[in-house]
Amino acid sequence: MNFLKIFVRNLVNGPSTVSFPFGPAWTPARMRGRIEFKLPSCTGCRACEQVCAPGAIRFDKTPEGLRFMMWHNTCVFCGLCEFYCPTDAIHQSDDWHMAHAVDQKFSMAIRELIPYTNCSACGMKTLASAPNPVGINPPYTPEEIEQHRQLCPACRKKALAERGNPS
């Protein structure tokens, strides 16, 4: 008899399902969905590649630079890449609309290139990646990031030493 009360209550309250795909589906803000990549923030440290459980993220050295590649269909949405990324260059959005036609399966990927450049101080060929912010106090300003991007690792060290507080 107890259940009859619940039954009537549920009948009065109506369905608790949503009418997706005919209506909108509620998505929480923290939903771990499609990976987004911000090339300007990437330091090329390859932490995401090392922690990526299914091997969806890959870095390749090409003549033009360091290529970042990420396959959405291999991703398991665990969020480790975002967790270990020192600059939040990789981010999980709340977009879960990943259905696609078979002929688009090779376009379900992120392909970005961190190009080579010549160091503005010594002229050596180097990657134009963002500087690693770990242990830098006070944090880099946006101008400093752009300045360091054009420096080779040795010149970055030198610039940090001149900056005063490299820990």
Add this chain to the structure above:
Amino acid sequence: MSENFTIPVGPLHVALEEPMYFRIEVHGETVSKVTINAGHVHRGVEYLITKRNVFQNIVLTERICSLCSNSHPQAFAMAIEQIAGLKIPPRAEYLRTIADEIKRIASHLFNVGILAHLVGFESLFMHVMEVRERMQDVKECTFGNRMDIGANTIGGVRYDIDDERISFIRQQLSSIEKEIDELITIYSTDNSILRRTKGVGVLSQQDALDCGVVGPVARAAGIHYDVRIKAPYAAYDRLDVAVHTFQDGDVWSRAMVRLYEARTAIDIIRQSLDSLPAGPTVATDERPPIPAGEAIAKCEAPRGELIYYVRMADSPKPERVKWRVPSFLNWDALGIMLDRAKISDIAIIVNSIDPCISCTER
């Protein structure tokens, strides 16, 4: 007329949607012998785990089983932290407890719901699943995923909760609390449930001790054993955890233990939220180096005691990982529970141990 037959039960749709094959010899309507055949979902995880580094393995262990998907990475992380000598911050301990209990509520309600489904009480099944859906909402909002919540990492937790989320969790808990109290009343008074579950699939206390069963199956047979009390991990040593035991050891007792534990889990989450300390959520921001060594860690998964053994050599990949899952022991007790049971009760009895085939066969 009574004759002897051999009938196959499974491998599909015995109780849950996981494959498990039973060869059952029956005398008329009564089971006389059970042979359990496993191996349908063997995925070679023990091999795979030695081919990935410890950080990737947090994700791999999480995907061994969806219902205990917080306990596996937690036990694995605890073992690695022992090897590395990491001490996780107090806030992380409480957050691990909260994640563990949220998963426990959802897992127990799922099993109790399936029981209603197997009894043929579909409207109750739907209702239990609707109650459970609130917990799924909590998981989705707090962790970003409905099953693989990804709460743990080596050295702490990967999520944090602010005041807004705490008030959301509290609000969901108070709504689910009333519903679970209602469910406890229904499961202990409704005739449709009682007729099919009381005195069915009995496992006596002695048999339970002999089989070494763990978790709700042991507690329903009167064995007062809970890892959260006997070997507290995370923040359980600072919280008041009630252990529920029943004496009958039948299907009904196991369902009631689960319902009461879901109820207790609400109290545990509330206590944790009340005394949640401030501070960092991980021991170190960077990936900690893991030295060679070996460790054993255990935690109370929704199905019972889960033990992890990890051995690390001079490599970021584990040399050997072995885990003893709760279903492995409970599974063995099925032979005793199914003895002289009716054919129609087989599914109910199998479901009552909350079998996790994916964990057991990995």
